[in-house]
Amino acid sequence: xAARTWNRLLHDRxxxxxxxxxAGAALAALLAPLxxxxxxxxxxxxxxxxxxxxxxxxxxxxxxxxxxVLSRMLHGARISLGVAAGAMLLSAxxxxxxxxLAAVVGGWADAVVSGLVDILIAVPRLLIIVALVATFGxxxxxxxxxxxxxxxxxxxxxxxxxxxxxxxHREYVLAARALGATDWxxxxxxxLPAVAPQVAVAAALALAAVIPLEAALSFVxxxxxxxxxxxGNILLDGADYLTSAxxxxxxxxxxxTCTVGAxxxxxxxxxxxxxxxxxx
Amino acid sequence: xxxxxxxxxxxxxxxxxxxxxxxxxxxxxxxxxxLHDISFDMAAGETVGIVGESGSGKTSLxxxxxxxxxxxxRATGRVTFxxxxxxxxxxxxxxxxxxxxxxxxxxxPFTALNPRQRVGAQVAEMATAHGQxxxxxxxxxAMAMLERVGLAEPEDRAQRYPxxxxxxxxxxxxxAMALLLAPVxxxxxEPTSALDVTVxxxxxxxxxxxxxxxGMALLLVSHDLGVVAGTCHRTIVLHEGRIVExxxxxxIFTAPRHPQAAALxxxxxxxxxxxxxx
Numbered sequence: 001x002a003a004r005t006w007n008r009l010l011h012d013r014x015x016x017x018x019x020x021x022x023a024g025a026a027l028a029a030l031l032a033p034l035x036x037x038x039x040x041x042x043x044x045x046x047x048x049x050x051x052x053x054x055x056x057x058x059x060x061x062x063x064x065x066x067x068x069v070l071s072r073m074l075h076g077a078r079i080s081l082g083v084a085a086g087a088m089l090l091s092a093x094x095x096x097x098x099x100x101l102a103a104v105v106g107g108w109a110d111a112v113v114s115g116l117v118d119i120l121i122a123v124p125r126l127l128i129i130v131a132l133v134a135t136f137g138x139x140x141x142x143x144x145x146x147x148x149x150x151x152x153x154x155x156x157x158x159x160x161x162x163x164x165x166x167x168x169h170r171e172y173v174l175a176a177r178a179l180g181a182t183d184w185x186x187x188x189x190x191x192l193p194a195v196a197p198q199v200a201v202a203a204a205l206a207l208a209a210v211i212p213l214e215a216a217l218s219f220v221x222x223x224x225x226x227x228x229x230x231x232g233n234i235l236l237d238g239a240d241y242l243t244s245a246x247x248x249x250x251x252x253x254x255x256x257t258c259t260v261g262a263x264x265x266x267x268x269x270x271x272x273x274x275x276x277x278x279x280x
Numbered sequence: 281x282x283x284x285x286x287x288x289x290x291x292x293x294x295x296x297x298x299x300x301x302x303x304x305x306x307x308x309x310x311x312x313x314x315l316h317d318i319s320f321d322m323a324a325g326e327t328v329g330i331v332g333e334s335g336s337g338k339t340s341l342x343x344x345x346x347x348x349x350x351x352x353x354r355a356t357g358r359v360t361f362x363x364x365x366x367x368x369x370x371x372x373x374x375x376x377x378x379x380x381x382x383x384x385x386x387x388x389p390f391t392a393l394n395p396r397q398r399v400g401a402q403v404a405e406m407a408t409a410h411g412q413x414x415x416x417x418x419x420x421x422a423m424a425m426l427e428r429v430g431l432a433e434p435e436d437r438a439q440r441y442p443x444x445x446x447x448x449x450x451x452x453x454x455x456a457m458a459l460l461l462a463p464v465x466x467x468x469x470e471p472t473s474a475l476d477v478t479v480x481x482x483x484x485x486x487x488x489x490x491x492x493x494x495g496m497a498l499l500l501v502s503h504d505l506g507v508v509a510g511t512c513h514r515t516i517v518l519h520e521g522r523i524v525e526x527x528x529x530x531x532i533f534t535a536p537r538h539p540q541a542a543a544l545x546x547x548x549x550x551x552x553x554x555x556x557x558x
Binding site: 171174179194 | 454
């Protein structure tokens with residue numbers, strides 16, 4: 001059945017285009033050290049080579065410090081997408097584990113998890129992160145993963161909890177119990193595979209949410225710290241030259257928009273693919 | 281004859297409404313009793329039928345014996361199985377008994393299988409769930425059992441998903457799961473009512489064979505007295521949560537004492553030539 005979902009997805013053109021965009025971005029990020037024409041931190045001539053428009057030498061131009069924007073975009077993809085992917089994995093894992101705990105154990109576990117979700121969901125994510133950064137100072141990318149992932153599991157947990165509570169009342173779960181299966185075994189063998197597609201949708205949405213969040217933090221100087229490049233801080237470097245050096249704005253924004261759009265489309269098509277088999 | 285299962289004054293209380301609304305109804309103090317003072321014995325290898333109309337408490341009785349009552353339902357009394365009181369056992373021991381010493385087959389063979397797992401894997405899973413660490417061994421045992429319950433082309437069927445099998449095939453898979461670890465008591469809740477008549481007969485035949493072979497006791501829950509008549513030594517008739525008749529099946533058929541039993545007997549369609557009894 002899950003096989004049918006994937007099959008339907010494989011034959012869905014928007015889904016394939018979106019997956020190709022994300023795969024291309026991931027590949028560029030992985031290969032950045034090999035394919036970048038320059039060292040992303042190299043400032044060859046901050047006077048003569050600053051703010052050079054796109055050319056054969058610098059396909060995406062240079063920034064105010066004479067650094068090559070293409071190289072910074074590629075290395076920035078490593079950080080931006082790496083942080084986003086790490087945060088997505090963390091939030092999907094936390095959300096699934098806590099949602100399953102709430103649904104299967106019930107009682108106090110449900111009260112604690114649901115209560116926590118209700119409280120945290122009311123507080124804007126950006127506010128929590130900005131407050132933490134203000135308290136502890138600038139963060140390494142690893143801490144960004146922890147913060148963004150640790151604040152992004154709420155919807156996944158809600159979805160998993162609701163789905164599992166539904167499945168727990170299905171007869172096949174009762175039948176498994178009647179044959180002596182433990183809660184753990186039922187969860188692992190029957191329940192989690194059943195929610196895997198929904199978790200995948202939630203994860204794609206989490207990815208779409210985290211990319212701009214990291215960019216925003218880096219743009220206001222609270223995220224990835226220079227000289228490390230991220231799509232957000234390339235934008236920050238270009239903020240003062242909006243009218244004169246368009247390439248400093250257009251390329252990072254295009255990269256963010258394309259990856260977020262692709263993640264959203266993928267989430268949407270995946271949901272549609274699952275929807276087609278909801279019936280029995 | 282020592283009894284395998286002995287039920288003494290079993291009583292199940294429930295809220296007035298559907299089980300889902302248990303909490304609010306308990307608060308309102310409107311409890312209802314699903315089963316009153318149920319007492320009966322079963323010997324090893326015996327076949328006992330439980331009949332009664334919908335809502336008479338048959339399924340609740342079966343679930344109570346398995347320790348699988350829905351939340352909000354409370355069982356009191358004493359249920360002794362192999363010398364132990366099931367109602368006071370801890371969860372872990374109780375769970376270990378399920379599947380290994382006592383097993384249950386459900387009515388709807390489609391919903392009782394996980395739609396996302398190949399059926400062969402689901403049968404083998406039974407062995408793994410009870411400590412069989414050798415996966416190959418578990419698969420071999422599963423295949424042997426699928427063959428034993430008369431599943432045609434078991435090698436092929438084991439690789440399929442539940443929706444690719446017919447109702448009869450699915451019920452055989454469920455039987456294979458229940459019988460895999462050779463339980464001494466099998467509770468079958470309407471095991472054939474979702475099947476058409478020919479398949480029904482085949483499934484009952486498999487049940488009877490396995491039972492004879494292993495000396496397994498069978499508690500057959502059904503609203504269909506015809507099914508019970510052909511299978512059970514003894515029949516218990518439930519009516520509105522009480523046992524109104526507990527006697528040899530033949531006796532109930534020829535001389536039902538309680539009006540409810542008489543009504544059930546009268547409801548059995550006569551399929552033989554005129555003047556004979558089903």
